[in-house]
Amino acid sequence: MSTAPTFTPNDVNGASDLTALLEPVAADIAVAEELLETNMIDDNPFVADLLSQIFQAGGKRLRPAITLLASRATQRQDLEFSRLHIILAVLTELIHTASLVHDDVIDKASMRRGKETVNRKWNDRLAVLLGDLLFAQASICLSRIMNPVIVGIYGQVLGDLCAGEIRQMRQQYSTDVDWDAYIRKSVCKTASLFAAGSHSGAILNGCDNETIFALKEYGLNLGICFQIVDDLLDVTGSTSTMGKQAGSDLQGGLITAPSLFILERKDAQAARLKELINTRAVNEETGTTEALSIIRNNGAVEQTIELSKRYANQAKEQLTKLPTSVFRDSLGSLVDYVITRTS
Amino acid sequence: MSTAPTFTPNDVNGASDLTALLEPVAADIAVAEELLETNMIDDNPFVADLLSQIFQAGGKRLRPAITLLASRATQRQDLEFSRLHIILAVLTELIHTASLVHDDVIDKASMRRGKETVNRKWNDRLAVLLGDLLFAQASICLSRIMNPVIVGIYGQVLGDLCAGEIRQMRQQYSTDVDWDAYIRKSVCKTASLFAAGSHSGAILNGCDNETIFALKEYGLNLGICFQIVDDLLDVTGSTSTMGKQAGSDLQGGLITAPSLFILERKDAQAARLKELINTRAVNEETGTTEALSIIRNNGAVEQTIELSKRYANQAKEQLTKLPTSVFRDSLGSLVDYVITRTS
Numbered sequence: 001m002s003t004a005p006t007f008t009p010n011d012v013n014g015a016s017d018l019t020a021l022l023e024p025v026a027a028d029i030a031v032a033e034e035l036l037e038t039n040m041i042d043d044n045p046f047v048a049d050l051l052s053q054i055f056q057a058g059g060k061r062l063r064p065a066i067t068l069l070a071s072r073a074t075q076r077q078d079l080e081f082s083r084l085h086i087i088l089a090v091l092t093e094l095i096h097t098a099s100l101v102h103d104d105v106i107d108k109a110s111m112r113r114g115k116e117t118v119n120r121k122w123n124d125r126l127a128v129l130l131g132d133l134l135f136a137q138a139s140i141c142l143s144r145i146m147n148p149v150i151v152g153i154y155g156q157v158l159g160d161l162c163a164g165e166i167r168q169m170r171q172q173y174s175t176d177v178d179w180d181a182y183i184r185k186s187v188c189k190t191a192s193l194f195a196a197g198s199h200s201g202a203i204l205n206g207c208d209n210e211t212i213f214a215l216k217e218y219g220l221n222l223g224i225c226f227q228i229v230d231d232l233l234d235v236t237g238s239t240s241t242m243g244k245q246a247g248s249d250l251q252g253g254l255i256t257a258p259s260l261f262i263l264e265r266k267d268a269q270a271a272r273l274k275e276l277i278n279t280r281a282v283n284e285e286t287g288t289t290e291a292l293s294i295i296r297n298n299g300a301v302e303q304t305i306e307l308s309k310r311y312a313n314q315a316k317e318q319l320t321k322l323p324t325s326v327f328r329d330s331l332g333s334l335v336d337y338v339i340t341r342t343s
Numbered sequence: 344m345s346t347a348p349t350f351t352p353n354d355v356n357g358a359s360d361l362t363a364l365l366e367p368v369a370a371d372i373a374v375a376e377e378l379l380e381t382n383m384i385d386d387n388p389f390v391a392d393l394l395s396q397i398f399q400a401g402g403k404r405l406r407p408a409i410t411l412l413a414s415r416a417t418q419r420q421d422l423e424f425s426r427l428h429i430i431l432a433v434l435t436e437l438i439h440t441a442s443l444v445h446d447d448v449i450d451k452a453s454m455r456r457g458k459e460t461v462n463r464k465w466n467d468r469l470a471v472l473l474g475d476l477l478f479a480q481a482s483i484c485l486s487r488i489m490n491p492v493i494v495g496i497y498g499q500v501l502g503d504l505c506a507g508e509i510r511q512m513r514q515q516y517s518t519d520v521d522w523d524a525y526i527r528k529s530v531c532k533t534a535s536l537f538a539a540g541s542h543s544g545a546i547l548n549g550c551d552n553e554t555i556f557a558l559k560e561y562g563l564n565l566g567i568c569f570q571i572v573d574d575l576l577d578v579t580g581s582t583s584t585m586g587k588q589a590g591s592d593l594q595g596g597l598i599t600a601p602s603l604f605i606l607e608r609k610d611a612q613a614a615r616l617k618e619l620i621n622t623r624a625v626n627e628e629t630g631t632t633e634a635l636s637i638i639r640n641n642g643a644v645e646q647t648i649e650l651s652k653r654y655a656n657q658a659k660e661q662l663t664k665l666p667t668s669v670f671r672d673s674l675g676s677l678v679d680y681v682i683t684r685t686s
Contacts, residue, residue, distance in 0.1 A: 041506050042503075044509060105467065106468045125448060129508055132504070133509075136504070139497070140502055142494060146491040151489075156384075162476040163384050
């Protein structure tokens, strides 16, 4: 039996320190950060309170960073950088956070980013209201951008987020190997919002279609890569780095890339994993532990890493279509960060 | 002791039969009805299933009717009626339904329109997802209208709905008489969406500001009137006509117009009602029954009817600024319907 491979940073292209690579947009992110906590709805201080409680709880701000880097990378030299790009970044993070808050209700999750979820700390009712509040703030941001094409892009993102959640619900405990369905679900749940953030700034900048399309593809591929790494970390991570228990996807019947690589084999390991899932043995810790060790000891981790690298490379390829700049360099380093992250 | 007044139809201006008064836009409503059940997000039949389950469960379609009547009443004779007005009507109903589904989770409601709520029939998790799905469909409709001003109007409506819910939450069991706060909450919870529907069509029709403003004021006043009547029906209605238990607002600590009219008096009745609320006696059936009889037997029902009539008249006044048409007539009759409705 082979030793389970460990998945550590620096094994692909040298992982970058996130703060360092976001340096070119650090000032923009600081402005966005303030806006995230601003009550745009009315003068009720309770709303601002709720917003600061959510946004001071953490988060890597990956999506607004991508949005800002892509906006800066495609900015016309003859125009000043518009505040609308900051609003775009804020709106992208608002939608992300809103969907997390509601997903945690739907998935009955109790831990997120190493902290108690809103539904756990308070209750489902406050979590519903908070999520709605964040979606409302996002809609107000969207209206300030005054661009009907961007309204359409983000409207579809909201639809995709629900569609992804529904697809995931309906594929629970399914041991059919359908890679296409897995990737489509990852696009809906994650990549659609990454892509919206990555190419909307170029639309605002009035870029040509080739640039806009390249940035959309960058976001889509990076988003799929991000989701695959997320699914991998659920298999390889520890509670201390992940902020939630390893194997929690499997425990909830969520069959992702690492499991699919085992299930597509026609051998005893595939049969055993299938059995553990079909009998719901994975719901209990002993079942999850056995399933995880099947996955870890039979090459599925390496195969998943390879899969994520394929999307990472496709994301990077798109960047060659942009003019060189520190912003483009950071977009490239972000791909390395995503593929080597451990949390 | 005076006999409790009953609040029946036909005591103001002669109530109109809803179907008859909506006749001028019946064909438009039929098209809107189809669109309400259309999955705009993807090709997943499960989404269409969920949508038809929700929309076949009923609802009076008052908001889309107002939207369509106002659109038709301000339509330019030289232009064909645009499908965008139908989309506007659909989006208005989608937001309304989404907020009801989430409100029922937040308020732990088990009955709505005489049927079990989504959270009761299934669970909170599906209700969260369904509400989000409806908001997403609304966003897609909004993007199809391609009008940044209308995006702004509906963005603010979403914010108002949350703000209204928060205000309501924070005013629970408060016996302070603050009419301004009561009206502001009613605007946020109800009238803001009525107003969005009533004046957005005129914006699409390129009407002058006076017409647009008149229709906005019409919607605002009608919406406030609608909310006051809603609050009144909770005091005067029966389970059979309301689809939920009478007194359920009071039982949940919701202090509305009929209670405020008693509380603002400095007499024994005011003191007793205050006590029933402060001690949470209203949470139990005997407490609610006593509170309801104080309200019913001391003129608060009549005062609330008078208050609702004031807003009804202000709504009607605005209509004089529109050209005469069957659509304008129906908008007028709708005010009578709202003020005399019993469910």
